[in-house]
Amino acid sequence: MLDVALVSLIQDMSEKAGVEGTIQYWARVGESLAKRMGKEAYMGWPSFNVALREGRTAFSIEGSVMALTDLAITDVDGDVVGYIYALETCVFNPTTVRIRYSVGELPRADRAVADEYNNSVRDTAVCNFCVIHQRFREEVSKNISIADQQLDCIQLAARGFTGETKIAEDSMRKIGINPEYVRSLLRNYACVYAIMMKGARLKGEEEE
Amino acid sequence: MPEDNNQRAKVTLIDDNPLVDVAACLFLEDIADKQGASGMNNYLVSLATSLAKSMPEEEYDTWDEFIEALENGESIISAFEEVMAITPNCAVTKKCPFTRGWQEYTKRIGEFSKIHTDVAEYYNSVYKPCVINSMCIIHQTFRNAAADRITIKGKPLKCANIAAVWEDGTRKIAPDEWLPILLEKAQITSTDLNMILRNNADVWVIYTD
Numbered sequence: 033m034l035d036v037a038l039v040s041l042i043q044d045m046s047e048k049a050g051v052e053g054t055i056q057y058w059a060r061v062g063e064s065l066a067k068r069m070g071k072e073a074y075m076g077w078p079s080f081n082v083a084l085r086e087g088r089t090a091f092s093i094e095g096s097v098m099a100l101t102d103l104a105i106t107d108v109d110g111d112v113v114g115y116i117y118a119l120e121t122c123v124f125n126p127t128t129v130r131i132r133y134s135v136g137e138l139p140r141a142d143r144a145v146a147d148e149y150n151n152s153v154r155d156t157a158v159c160n161f162c163v164i165h166q167r168f169r170e171e172v173s174k175n176i177s178i179a180d181q182q183l184d185c186i187q188l189a190a191r192g193f194t195g196e197t198k199i200a201e202d203s204m205r206k207i208g209i210n211p212e213y214v215r216s217l218l219r220n221y222a223c224v225y226a227i228m229m230k231g232a233r234l235k236g237e238e239e240e
Numbered sequence: 241m242p243e244d245n246n247q248r249a250k251v252t253l254i255d256d257n258p259l260v261d262v263a264a265c266l267f268l269e270d271i272a273d274k275q276g277a278s279g280m281n282n283y284l285v286s287l288a289t290s291l292a293k294s295m296p297e298e299e300y301d302t303w304d305e306f307i308e309a310l311e312n313g314e315s316i317i318s319a320f321e322e323v324m325a326i327t328p329n330c331a332v333t334k335k336c337p338f339t340r341g342w343q344e345y346t347k348r349i350g351e352f353s354k355i356h357t358d359v360a361e362y363y364n365s366v367y368k369p370c371v372i373n374s375m376c377i378i379h380q381t382f383r384n385a386a387a388d389r390i391t392i393k394g395k396p397l398k399c400a401n402i403a404a405v406w407e408d409g410t411r412k413i414a415p416d417e418w419l420p421i422l423l424e425k426a427q428i429t430s431t432d433l434n435m436i437l438r439n440n441a442d443v444w445v446i447y448t449d
Contacts, residue, residue: 033320033337035260037378038267040291041283061267068266068349093259093348123257130253134319135294164263 035127036134042160043139051141051148055163058145062167066090072176077112080178084117090172091227094165096120098221105207107232114228116188116209118221124161125222128193156200158192173227184230191218208235252313253320261341262348265356268374272355277362280355284363284377292316292385300392303328303448310446317386317399326436326443330426331399333442338375339407364412370401372412380404383444395448402426402443403433411437 046054069090074080081099083089091097096119103116131138145160157163166187173185186207189199197218201211207226217224272280295316300306307325309315317323320337345352356374363377364370371377380401390397402422403413413433414422423430426445436443 033382034264034341034375034378035256036320037287037291037382038260038264040294041287044286044290057267057270060270061263064266064270065263065349090348093262093344095257095259121257123259126254126256127260130256133253134316135291136296139294161260161263165259168263 036130039127039131039139039142040135042145043141046141046144051144052152054141054145054160055149055153058160058163059167062164063171065093065164066168066171066175069093069172070175073180074176074178076179077115080176081115090175091117091169094119094123100217103209103213105209105226105228105232106235108235109233113232113234114183114207114226116214116217116224116226118217119223119225120221122159122191122193122222123165124159125193127161128159150198154187154200156187156190156198158190158196158198162190169225173230178229182230183227184232186226186228187223188226189214189218189224191222206234252322255340258341258344261338262345265341265345265353265374269353269355272359277355277359280359280374281362281366281377284359284374285381288378288381289385292382292389295319295386295389297389298391300390303392306390306392306397316389317383317397320382321442325446326432327427329445329447330402330428331444331446332436332440333444334440336375336379336404336407336441338379339441342375342407368401370404370412370414372404372406372410376404376406376412379442387446392448397446397448399444399446402445403437404442405437405440 042054072089074083081101084091084097084099098118100116100118104112105114107113128138142160146157146162149157149163156166169185173183176183186203187200188203189197191197199211199215204211204214214224268280268283271283298315310318310323310331311325313319322334323331324334325331342352360371360373360376371380383399387397387399400422403411405411422445425447433443
C-alpha cells in the first residue's frame with residue numbers, strides 16, 4: 033500500500049517542488065538506503081557472486097539478480113575486473129500493475145521525472161523510480177569491496193513497463209561489451225548493469 | 241445454478257517489491273529530519289488522502305452489496321488489504337499491508353527508526369489516539385478518506401478504528417471513553433475484541449448515519 037501511496041504523492045511533490053526537486057529527493061533516498069545497509073567485503077568475485085545468488089548482498093534488495101558470469105569484464109592485462117548483472121523484474125513493475133488495478137493510471141509526474149532525469153542527469157531512466165535505484169546501486173557499490181578493492185556500478189540498460197528501452201552505449205563501449213548483445217538481454221531481463229573494480233584500466237578507455 | 245458459480249473471485253493485487261516500501265520509509269525519515277514529527281505527520285496524512293482522492297468513488301444500493309464488495313476486495317477501502325466482516329458493522333484486517341515492507345526494512349537495514357513511533361505519539365495527541373506508528377497513520381487516514389468516497393443507499397460511509405496490532409505484538413486500542421460506543425456500533429464485546437486481536441491486525445467499525 034505504501035508504494036501506491038508514494039506514487040500518488042509524486043504528482044503533488046512535483047507540482048510543489050518541481051520535477052528537479054523530486055529527483056533530488058529520490059537521489060537522497062537512494063543514497064540513504066545504501067548508507068543504512070552498511071559495508072560488505074568479499075574474498076573474490078566467486079564469493080560475491082554466490083552471495084548475490086543467495087540474496088545476501090545489498091544489491092539483492094531489488095529482487096532476483098543474475099550474475100552473467102559468461103560476460104566478464106577484463107582490464108588491459110586481461111584480468112577479470114567485473115561482471116555484467118541482470119535484474120529479472122523491474123522493481124517498479126509490481127507497483128505499476130498495483131496502481132493500474134487500484135487507482136487507474138500512473139500520475140503524469142512519473143514520466144516527467146524520468147524525462148527530466150534523462151535530460152539533466154543521465155539518459156538511462158525509464159520511470160521515476162529508476163532515479164532511486166540507479167543511485168542506490170552506485171552508492172551500494174562504494175560500500176562493497178572485493179579482494180580489498182572498492183567497487184563501481186555502471187548502469188547499462190533498462191526496459192520499462194511499456195517496453196521502452198534505454199541503452200547506455202558509451203558505457204558499454206568502455207567496458208568492451210557489444211550494445212546489441214545487451215539489447216538482447218533485455219528480452220529476458222528488466223535492467224542490466226556492470227559491477228567492477230573501481231579505477232580498473234579498461235580496454236575501451238585506453239582506446240579512447 | 242450451483243452456489244459456487246454465483247460466488248465472485250476475490251480480487252487481490254500482486255505483491256509490490258519491498259524496495260519501494262523501504263525507499264518510501266526512508267523518504268519519510270528524510271522529511272522528518274528536516275521538518276520533525278509534525279512535518280512528517282503532514283506528509284503521511286497528505287500521502288494517504290491524495291491516494292484515496294485519486295481512486296474512483298463508489299455507490300452501493302444496499303449494505304449487503306457493500307459488505308460483499310468489501311470482502312471481495314472490490315471496494316477501494318479494501319483494495320490493499322484482506323478484510324473480513326465479523327458482524328455487519330465490524331470489519332477486521334487480517335494482515336497489515338505494511339508488514340512486508342517493515343520486514344524487509346528490519347532485515348536489510350536494521351531496527352525501524354524511532355521517528356516512526358514518535359510521529360504516532362504526535363498523531364495520537366493531536367488527532368485520534370489509535371495509531372502505533374507512521375504506517376498506521378497512512379492506513380487509518382486512507383481508510384477514512386476512502387470512506388468519504390463511498391455512499392450506501394445515498395448515505396456516506398463512516399469508519400473508525402477500534403484497535404490495531406503491529407507485527408511485534410504492540411497493541412493500541414481506542415481510549416476508554418470511546419471504546420464502549422465503538423464496540424456497541426460494531427456489535428462486539430470487549431472479550432470478542434481481545435479474541436479477534438489474537439490473529440488479526442486491525443479491527444474497525446463501519447456504519448452510516
